[in-house]
């Protein structure tokens with residue numbers, strides 16, 4: 001971290017600031033120029049409150065020269081991480097197609113969709129049991145029963161399953177779940193992240209509706225700092241001024257994340273766009289820009305879905321998207 005001091009700062013003021021930083025176990029390199037004085041802060045600067053430093057009368061500006069995330073940082077871990085969920089690997093050239101309904105609705109529905117997406121080329125089955133809904137009056141998911149039905153679908157098809165956790169007290173229910181999803185709304189539920197960090201389960205961490213890439217990586221860091229390195233990041237669209245789509249799919253996040261981190265990155269074109277007809281083109285674009293996987297909402301009868309029917313595609317549409325995505329992957333590799 002470097003701090004540039006304002007013009008006209010006296011040596012006494014500089015010394016006072018340096019002593020204050022040293023008291024925090026930070027080594028300081030002082031570079032006094034004709035016009036400006038620059039302080040180079042050396043050591044563990046993650047505990048320095050940048051905003052507080054910037055707010056001091058004698059400080060012009062403060063800049064970080066290294067990222068605040070360490071374990072998620074590619075600089076300290078250049079090789080891609082491969083996350084393994086049961087028999088499926090994700091990352092470093094291993095691509096996973098994740099498909100299934102927004103919510104588990106009944107045994108018939110989840111088994112039928114599971115069989116259909118498997119037939120259509122899916123590697124992993126998704127389905128929400130605990131649903132974070134904007135309205136408390138909307139369908140909230142089948143909860144424990146939903147997890148049980150997903151496990152039935154896993155037994156019937158042999159596919160690994162992914163489902164969302166909303167509160168840590170539900171963790172015992174996730175014992176046989178292959179990947180635990182942390183949804184966009186919980187991306188900064190730090191207590192939940194820390195507890196998931198104490199498990200060895202693969203975690204799919206979705207980007208928050210209004211969170212930066214750095215904040216997403218800091219959330220991954222929360223999980224990793226407790227010992228769990230099995231993290232898959234998910235770009236699912238962010239809030240912008242645009243209203244033509246449910247969210248704005250930030251596809252540039254994929255190559256940016258690949259530069260910054262070794263963790264695999266998947267894209268969710270369903271929640272990103274909110275429209276079933278936009279899922280195919282954005283899934284294709286995600287494959288083309290280097291995503292390590294795609295997660296798509298598929299329903300056997302989208303018009304009657306209890307949640308997110310407008311963005312859900314049918315199993316036959318899924319099959320053709322899968323086909324196209326695999327062709328693109330071959331072309332870009």
Ligand code: PEP
Nearest residue numbers: 128183184185206236271
């Ligand atoms: C979901 O994938 O079921 C979901 C609720 O997505 P998000 O957290 O991205 O809104």
Ligand code: MN
Nearest residue numbers: 102297307308
């Ligand atoms: Mn959904």
